[in-house]
Amino acid sequence: MDEIKNIESTSRRTFLQASAAAGGGLLLGVYLPGSVAEAKAASETYHPNVWVHIGEDNTITLLSARSEMGQGPYTSGPMLIAEELNVDLAKVKVKIAPPDTKAYGNALLGGAQLTGGSTSVRDGWEKLRVGGAQVREMLIAAAAKKWNVDASTLKAKDGVVTGPGGKKATYGQLAAAASQLPVPTNVTLKEPKDWIVIGKGLKRLDTPAKVSGKAVFGIDVSRPGMVYAALEQCPVIGGTVKSFNATAAKAMPGVIDVVQISDGVAVVADTFWHAKTAREAVSVQWDEGPGAALDDKAMLEGIRTGSASDTVIPLKAVGDPDAIINGASKVVRAEYLQPLLSHSPMEPMNFTAHWHDGKLALIGPIQWQDAPVGVISKALNIPPESITLETTFIGGGFGRRIDFDYAIQAAQIAKAVNKPVKLIWTREDDMTHDFYRPQSVHRLAAALGDDGKPTAMTFRMMSQSVTGRVFGLPVAVQDPLMIEAALAPYEIAATKHDIVKHEAGLRVGYWRSVSHALNCFANESFIDELAAAAKKDPYEYRMAMLQNKPRFANVLKLAAEKAGWGKPLPEGHYHGIALMEGYDTILAEVAEVSMKGFTPVVHKVTVAVDAGRLVNPNIAEQQIEGGVIFGLTAALYSEINVKNGRVVQNNFGQYKMVRMNTSPEIQTFFVNSTEKPGGLGEPSTSLVAPALANAIFAATGKRARQLPFSPENLAAA
């Protein structure tokens, strides 16, 4: 545990430096309380810091630094503010913050104003509570001054400051006076025993709008005079326009213009249907570029065999495991293969842009607020100050909307047609122009002692660096997102872990739980293989190596107990178990599976989670369940193929999803903990594939080392 922590913090520093060095407007995020001058500039709105606003009408508004894409920051953020302001959650409204790196940067993501890495609660845990407490203390100070009494005699609760002799003033009545006071630098946060909001399974604030059809997602944005765009992009990602003929398209109903931009040819029309229909009439000659030769099978083989340009970066080495393995009588070796995956959020990529009077207004669903401003400023050759960006509700992100190619495209189209324009991708566009989860190959080896326990282990992960592309991380520098969950918690005397960066040629992106999923599949499958080789129960085998890891042991035990590990199961049902730490959360999953020929049927997934303190157990449970389904879809079905540079799958007919009828029962159990909150949006995704692989092994005696667990792959196992 300590070792893992140390390595993570070292790599995080590397990441910070690299991000800053890469430029792109990224600064290290520090919490800057707003100045008095800023408060004055905000005129009638109390503005003691950049997070909380109190209006004279008594409304309390949190400016959320994080995008709402289902993971709950529009509820958990307000909860942290409400707690310190001593008000009901219902009293706090939420608005999305504008791009402002200094104010809203994410300290856990190199300071970028970015929603990802299961950080919303972890990053907000201190600063939102401090922000709320600052506001509370300033309201009390304003009342103390007004009534000429000692601040210690006053209480702020339920939107009212009360004092001796029945004195009363609402937060709104005190807001203007409070805004003239200095922002306190040392505030005392409430004791956990006094919490009235944190830890309660409160209902999400965004649910009513999401069941009435009124919630505005990016695709729902409307501006006066708005027109619609459909974009023809090269079927080979990275290809460029050689020439195009739009004569027929321009004559079609509703078509306003056809314009070429960096990524293709856009048809602009009065409705999306007109734009989409006319797009089909545009003929484009492409320069397909080097991507035209790509083939996913060859790419995977390239990663397996390696190339001269590969970079091997050691992660951790203890002792001489190679010597032990070479001299051992009992050795286990295994190789694990994982395919390209698409994000496929339910809301296809879209963005609205309006170029007018030298200003560019951008509105849409996006996970990263500050970087697009700099990039679009350069792409359009306009000053960054002329750009505003407003984030809408996001119909699923999962990492796809960290990239913002569609926002650049919308901006380019808007500048060309001088009208507010909403660019909408079709599902086919979305699936064939993703930033895919990279393929990976893992090679693991271990020597077993006489007692069956591993005496040495080596681990090599070979994959493509996403961080190189997104943040410009130098090739020679360890990618902190490739090492995630590479170091398993088990105590083994001699180990060697390294990472191989291989450029496979297709653009890759961060995909929910990133390399936790890749590395955990290898590690947790392999430990199961070792247990089988040692003829030990997979749960007991793990437990024996966790004697000094109480949090891990506790979670593993809880999952096993709740799932009924070792107890009789229905005829033909089998269990598989897996354990991991990710995003400061430790969790274990048990999958209950039966087989219909070579098709696994997942009946139940039991999850035990130690995520420290839970700000909202209701949302925490949602995230664990959602992550399990996301991981299950990937494990059972998902694989993106590339032929002649073209992505083969283009809609949900070929890229299958878990649905109501294939959705297992999911039971989640949280450990009561006083540790700092861990991240919850992603980790449960990672454990599904190994838990399932281990259950398939229990059922069939076959080891599924290649994802997905399709009948074809299982038949070949």
Added chain:
Amino acid sequence: MSTRFVLNGKPVAVNAEPDTPLLWALRDNLGMIGTKFGCGEKFCGACTVHLDGVAVRSCQTAVSEVEGRRVRTIEGLSADNSHPLQKAWIAHDVPQCGYCQSGQLMSAAALLEKNKNPSDADIDAAMRGNICRCGTYNRIRAAIKSAAAEMRKA
């Protein structure tokens, strides 16, 4: 090219080519944004609406097919989240990103119009056409059962 139909109880007219999908006529011509575009190919159910009381995918329903018929969208389920399903969705806090939920609710509403006591198999059959990428299926199932129980009482 004007198509007339009854939308959520009120007569409307849409000026769109007859082969325009109802989805885009609702969204772009009538400004009814609650019905969502997900796949355009009937795979995901995000665009589900009722046509004469039956759940259909509006992305594959030409506007000419609805001439003179009754169309109900999420906005017509209730004006104030008072439909038993909306109440149950709130009670179970079903949505995460929320994008697919209009379609989920419309599929569930069509099910409960016919069957006030659906079994798990009935729910599977009625809801398997609706994808939720956030994985809210278990809460959807529980909410449908709660709403059905509420409707049986009424």
